[in-house]
Amino acid sequence: MNKSVDPFYSFSKEDHVSSLILPDDYIITDIAAIRVVECAVHAMGEGSALSAVLLDGPPGIGKTFLGKAVAKAIGARHMLFQFFPGCGKEELLRDKSIDGTLVPGIIPLSITSSIENKTVLILNELDKADVSVDSFLLDFINESQLFVPQLGGELKANNSNLLIVITKNDLRDATEALLRRCRVIYMNWPSVEMETKLIKMYNPWATEKFCEIFINAANQLRRHPGVKKKPSPPELVRLISDCWRIRHQQMTLLEWSQFLLTGLLPLPQDRKYLDQNPMALASEVRNLLSEINDLCRIRFNGIPE
Template sequence: MENIRKGFEEVGYISDAEVIVTVYLALKLQKPILIEGEPGVGKTELGKVLSQIFHADLIRLQCYEGLDENKALYEWNYQKQLLKIQIMKEAQACENIEHDLFSREYLLERPLLKAIQSENTSVLLIDEVDKTDEEFEAFLFELLSDFQVSVPELGTLTARHIPMVVLTSNNERELSDGLKRRCIYLYLDFPAVEREIAIIKAKVPEINEKLTQQIAKAVHLIRQNREIKKKPSIAETLDWARALLTLNEDSLSEKLVKQTINILLKTKADIESFNKQIGAAALDEFARS
């Protein structure tokens, strides 16, 4: 567990004990980690960080509506097969052609199969799994529990090295119980003020202490407001910090908040809600307190 904590520190991923214990358990029990949380809390980043600290290949499967086995697991190289047929037709040597056509030579490996067949341990990041359909979720069961997949023409392919699997979900829809049962669960919330200060310090080290604290407190206040629909993510906090640094500011002010609030809030409705519910002056005052 200590190694994981050190690894996170080395790559600048500020985490808490919960993240470390969960990752440790997932590795020890050889189970996938399912990470849920608001967009922008660092779910995908955790997968990337794991590949960095374990020096493993990162194999990423970005999920979307309509994603199917062909795009996720494997596909037969149809064009290559067709060419082979054409060549063989002219060569008049048709023996074993059927067997040849469905050999590994014609197999296009997609991320899931790549992770299973990898020579070294890899990190398989299945990103935004909630965007897929239930059928695809069910298809993942075999992979996540037994680390094997079935290709009808080749039989069952078992993992050479069990990959570290990280699934992320924005909670747009409830995932099935079957999928959840196979995973270790981690809910990532927006960081507390202290942790956000640590993140800003790690990612934007040039910024001064006072401004760092003001930024973290201000962002925390905005996230507390229920009327603001798209809460500022950690990445947006960092963008704001960098923007203020570029403007050579060392402290927040009402004017500065008004000028740069669009870096934190990305919709007109949210900016209007901010002006109505909090306001630049109040935010500035709160952050300075």
């Protein structure tokens, strides 16, 4: 009998044995993304082009973290460039030192690094860059080299040592040509099981029931097309940590509901989309916190802070 899979979620970790030894602190939240990145790693050095992967999806689901984890797994240096609104290819090619002289930018630096070292170049949030950057990256990936007269002429990468990881937050489409050249994956929100593991990594005191209260509320909001700022896994981790920190404060139920609503939905215009009554949510959270606090006192004769 075939297992039914909700396409909204990722697969479970048990469905996959990674061919990369990922760091201990990395929790696989999207099996398909891991498979795509593994293929890109194994393809390094094939032909004359660079191996490249484009990770798309909502903010906060671990695209950049995956790039860093893969760098650790293959013993590579990771080099990160954060795109900003209006960023063009010049910012990738050249930078300015304190005294104003031109120095190599992130692309030439990654090329130099690849000559002798395994290198993972993470280009973060392509959406923010000018669309002309897509064509520039396509040429670089296709040729594994650049010609920059100001930096000495031809710069050629060792394509056996250089992996390009481009992340995108689904804010604009990448050009079709760049999509064809990269291995592309749209990373989904994690399953309840995987997101619970992520939360408990930073909040070991949290019970599964406590985690699911927040995850279920977040998933309802993530599915809603009207929500502009959807709650990400890191934001849930932070909100749950903050709940523990303020558990002893004498807050009314209304204050708790306002605190939780702000943590889940920082944009006021999004708050109307929460199906659950904020007061009921606050009551459940506060009661469970009290129970967990008492259990910790009994079990450990003390409360983890």
